[in-house]
Amino acid sequence: MPDVPSPRPMRLPKAVERTFGNGLRVVAVKRPGASLVEVRLRIPIVATSRPGEAARDLFARTLTAGTKTRSQEDIDIEVRSIGATLTAHTNEDGLVISGSVPTDRTAEYLSLVGEIVGTAAFPDAPVRVERNRFAEEVVLARSQPEVVAGEALRRRVFGRHPYGFGLPAASTVRRVTPGVLRETHETLTSHGMLTMVGDLAPGRLIDLVSSFRTRRRMPPGVPPVEWRRKPLLVVHRPGAQQTNIRMVGPAPRADAAFSLANLAFGGYFLSRLVTNLREEKGFTYNVSSRIRHLRAVSSISISADVRSEVTGLAYAEILSELERISTIEVEPDELDHARRYSLGVLSIQAQTKAGFADLLDSLLARGLDLAYLAGFQKEVASATKEDVLTAAAPFLTSRKLTTVMVGDADRIVPMVEPFGSVVIR
């Protein structure tokens, strides 16, 4: 069988950065290939209540519903006519605007995006239509078991913290007025982060950003998160054929060794969770673990969708894999594979402009940059199995993780009761 040399750390392009007078931070990178510019803009918004969360989500959905001078239709036609895309959505930390434009149309595109962010008008008629649509979609989303599971987990772990709000109730959505959206817009921070990746010199890309002239407003702070482990919660879903198992706990802020531990545990197809629960036992199609970074917290989560009758067996296997990864060193092969995979997929992600933009944007969102990525790759290349165990032990353990299961309670509760106390909802 042919031998393959270990992948080299990816060579990183030079990023050019400029912070505007109003606090907007712009980072641009040149990448070869198709003549396109990928654009990501993050603006932090912290929701302090459930209605506030509903308003924030609707804000993103109606941001392109019109400005002081353009209708929703004008914006739609303009974006499509230049072959561009433009979407806005929210996550726990705020607004994420994401789009792509042919390079020779970048100036007009950025000017349009600047106009939208600066002068969005939230006109009554399109806001009402979108509000109804959003309320209907909430109902549809809540019928999806993984949405129910995600919601229940967030609420269980983060409680009254803004990260615990999640998907709003349809009735809350219906009460958001256009006036509330305009107020949200009035208080929007100017301290956004703009990422651009295209086939143009980074300095020239940044020169095209002239239209983000909003008044300087400081970014909102996020309250700190306190982790407290809670007993297993079972959310009853009558007639469910599968159980959606979700576990979450804290993770370190930035650590190459922990990311290798996560890969070996459940972070990719060669991981222990996939090998054990899917390839050996056939319990599931879908089992994984992943690390996620938000402004106020980093977390490790495990998810598995298993057929109802093996819920107890699957849970036992996950717990025993946690015990193993947090107490015994990984095998040399496992470490080598995780290392190569980690370096290889970075190059693969960076191959497209969209992938590179997402990568850079996620670094900036964590307060990091490409220099961090260079260091991360070096650490990945040199981490030992002792480093991996040291990183895993405090986090990849059932003592830190809170579990939620969505499934047919009548069938699954008797199977999971032997593992500790169970709360049923």
Place this chain on the structure above:
Amino acid sequence: MVAHPDSVLQSASNLCHMIERARLDNGLRVVMAPDKTSPVVALSILYDVGFRSEPEGRSGFAHLFEHMMFQGSTRVPKGEFDRRILGNGGVVNGMTTPDYTVYFEVMPATALDMALFLEADRMRSLLLDQENLDNQRAVVQEEIRLNVLNRPYGKFPWISLPALMFDTYPNTHDGYGSFEDLDAAHLDDVRRFFRRFYTPGNAVLAICGDFDPKSAVALIEKHFGPIPGGRTPRRSSFAEPIFSAPRRRDTDDPFAPAPALALGFRVPDPLQDFESVLALDVFAGVLADGVTSRLEQRLVHRDHLVTSVDAWIGEMPGWGGPLEMRDPTRFQISAFYPRLADGGRIVEAISEEIATAVRSLREEEIGPVVARMVATHHRTMDNVLSRAMSVGVAELIHDDPELVTRVPGMYQQLTRETVAEVAGTWLRPESRAELRVVPGGAL
């Protein structure tokens, strides 16, 4: 006047402008498009067999077989394929469509030799045993529970609309198959299927990214050359006549909180009349791409009848689109709507909008649709794996890998008259299949 993003067109086409083709003595077709901009290479290998070819009583078999391709060979033990690709920094997967099954890898350029070895190895000497069959059958059944049975609208309307639109088994059954048929799959079936369809003459190998075509050909010759050619299976026609009276069916969904409907129409044979299929693709955009599209304007913003509406050609929105289809295939519209809305009124409104659009289609509504499609095409082609998949499909289905580079121009050349005329011919109420989801609404 709408300006087309020509600059994108040129530079992006350059990414696959140097397409080279080769054919080994055993019949394996090879397509290569080198591009040195990133130290990454993508490989796809397509077999000319999909779920339309699986025998009656064995629905879901082509997809189950796709899983078996990862279970080891006589020389490479189970799990080793994934370990070699992922453990060298690559990603790997497979996909089963109506007309072909594709396996693909993206990896650091230095792993190409290894990937070619592994693909050749499983083509030559796949190991098929009972234990792996039982295990993968269980995994596939979990996949079906996850994506279809345990959720509302599971793969709607992909799972259920073909049964209403067609009359013969190859076209009516869904690619996941029934649990009963999956349970009936026998090891002998798997062996027969492999011998019949997984031969070099029935396959296309496509490579894109950072490699040298000359040395790649030598490696391909080394790894695939020794595989005996065997007999290339004759491809059956799946053609069937188009029905001439509207069809309608209701289907219960115990998990769905609200109703949904889907309309299906037949389209021309893409191999006979590709231009008309592209015209229908543009018409789908006129109907449902963006807030200014006709159905969004009418159903969402004016009449407040639906929550969302979509229109597309082929299997599912976001799949390969017009390029990857043989005859017969379909044009579809789907809508999700609140319980209080009247499904009949929605269908009527859609019919009216189609008829109006055919009568009064405007040049300036086609412009943005085409501009978006062309730009999306180039955005997709910026991805080395998408390139390897697209040129492979174009070779397998159309015998013409460079079609990939011509598609943007073909969209741009479509006239308003052509789009309207083709839509008027194919999207008639009398050849419409209508499927409605009746919500049960648990949880």
